[in-house]
Amino acid sequence: MNVGVVGLGYVGLPLAVAFCEAGHRVIGVDVDPRKVGALNAGHSYIEDVPDPTLAGISDRLFPTRRFAELSRCDAVIVAVPTPLTKNREPDLSALLAATTAITAVLQRGQLVVVESTTYPGTTREQLVPLLEESGLTAGAEFNVAFSPERIDPGRTDYVMRNTPKVVGGLTEACQARAVALYGEVCDHVVAVSTPEVAELSKLLENVFRSVNIALVNELAMLCDRMEIDIWEVVNAAATKPYGFMRFEPGPGMGGHCLPVDPFYLSWRAREFGSPTDFIELAGEVNQEMPRFCAEKIARALNEHAKPVRASRIALLGVSYKAGVGDMRESPALKIIQLLGEGGGDVIYHDEYVPELPEFGLASVPLTDALDSCDVAVIVTAHPGLDVDLVLERAPLVVDFRGVTPGVGAPNLIRL
Numbered sequence: 001m002n003v004g005v006v007g008l009g010y011v012g013l014p015l016a017v018a019f020c021e022a023g024h025r026v027i028g029v030d031v032d033p034r035k036v037g038a039l040n041a042g043h044s045y046i047e048d049v050p051d052p053t054l055a056g057i058s059d060r061l062f063p064t065r066r067f068a069e070l071s072r073c074d075a076v077i078v079a080v081p082t083p084l085t086k087n088r089e090p091d092l093s094a095l096l097a098a099t100t101a102i103t104a105v106l107q108r109g110q111l112v113v114v115e116s117t118t119y120p121g122t123t124r125e126q127l128v129p130l131l132e133e134s135g136l137t138a139g140a141e142f143n144v145a146f147s148p149e150r151i152d153p154g155r156t157d158y159v160m161r162n163t164p165k166v167v168g169g170l171t172e173a174c175q176a177r178a179v180a181l182y183g184e185v186c187d188h189v190v191a192v193s194t195p196e197v198a199e200l201s202k203l204l205e206n207v208f209r210s211v212n213i214a215l216v217n218e219l220a221m222l223c224d225r226m227e228i229d230i231w232e233v234v235n236a237a238a239t240k241p242y243g244f245m246r247f248e249p250g251p252g253m254g255g256h257c258l259p260v261d262p263f264y265l266s267w268r269a270r271e272f273g274s275p276t277d278f279i280e281l282a283g284e285v286n287q288e289m290p291r292f293c294a295e296k297i298a299r300a301l302n303e304h305a306k307p308v309r310a311s312r313i314a315l316l317g318v319s320y321k322a323g324v325g326d327m328r329e330s331p332a333l334k335i336i337q338l339l340g341e342g343g344g345d346v347i348y349h350d351e352y353v354p355e356l357p358e359f360g361l362a363s364v365p366l367t368d369a370l371d372s373c374d375v376a377v378i379v380t381a382h383p384g385l386d387v388d389l390v391l392e393r394a395p396l397v398v399d400f401r402g403v404t405p406g407v408g409a410p411n412l413i414r415l
């Protein structure tokens, strides 16, 4: 097959690689010339796709900025960003722009699959009418489906091959074609009856996580007042073999998905006059965490007779999750901003994030950070972080990830 992938980011690039590795040719289209240039030069910008992997498929992956090349594809998969506007409403501009560009080159018999996370109804109400401006009829002359991505960057136990893939087609024929397409790269394809079910299933997954993270974060703030160790509480509850699922407290939710996607659903729900209180409340609690953490750092300094102003505060790990360099919506950004507003001298160490240009900061070596700081703060514990070294060399340590031993170190404060 010739498969088109539009949007070569965290979702699109691994998908393109998977189809290439299954023996297909992939036309990868992206509007970002740097990404297309890097891929054509054999360089990856996604941690999960190392350069040698690209080298192994160089005869099958064709990165380009030209949508016209999609005309020779059997199927075109769309994986462009779906963020929120400043007013926290769905921003479909990239998805609509990509769909418009596909419409201009759409061919009879092609299958178009949308993977970008969005509210139920987007595919049928927004995208199908756009695609039909080509003069072709959806379901009859071309096929359309929605299939949400479940990639978890940095994860190695569940990858595309062994993670079930939900697919909802516009018609039965659309369904059958999309199921066959994903059967090439996934062992288990889950067919659902409509694109709306597929769209909403993805939002349910993300709302589920957001709500449960908010619950444990709320408990973390309560535990702080009650002087109970939240990590010990979570560890104890997690020994129950049924009816409990472990979620970790932390400095706040980051990434493209969890802080964003639930609001696609609450926005859509307003149109139906149906309140989504869980979603809103979870968002509020999770958004409060960076502020709570900045205050906790200030209290830790205060206990050591130091103000935030002019104290050197070394953040260890600033990306939104361990093992990746993704800074999107990272709670560290808010923590840096708040500490900076308080006059703190903030530095950071993160081997995955060489620079934070918006703050004029660059990552400093771990030992320099530990030796020069008044407090070291574990915001994101990347694999291999030498926790013993941190506890040994920093005068004061605040741990928001529960990676330090719970008791015994006099210079340690935990979430």
Ligand SMILES: NC(=O)c1ccc[n+]([C@@H]2O[C@H](COP(=O)([O-])OP(=O)(O)OC[C@H]3O[C@@H](n4cnc5c(N)ncnc54)[C@H](O)[C@@H]3O)[C@@H](O)[C@H]2O)c1
Residues within 6 Å of the ligand: 006, 007, 008, 009, 010, 011, 012, 029, 030, 031, 032, 035, 079, 080, 081, 082, 094, 095, 097, 098, 115, 116, 117, 118, 149, 150, 151, 152, 153, 256, 257
């Ligand atoms: N990152 C994840 O872990 C993850 C997981 C599941 C679902 N998703 C969803 O998948 C979608 C893509 O997310 P991502 O993380 O891959 O984003 P990303 O920003 O990493 O990649 C998107 C790519 O699309 C390109 N692009 C933007 N507008 C375009 C256009 N009009 N035409 C062609 N290319 C365009 C960008 O240059 C970028 O390279 C989003 O809807 C997201 O919610 C992401």
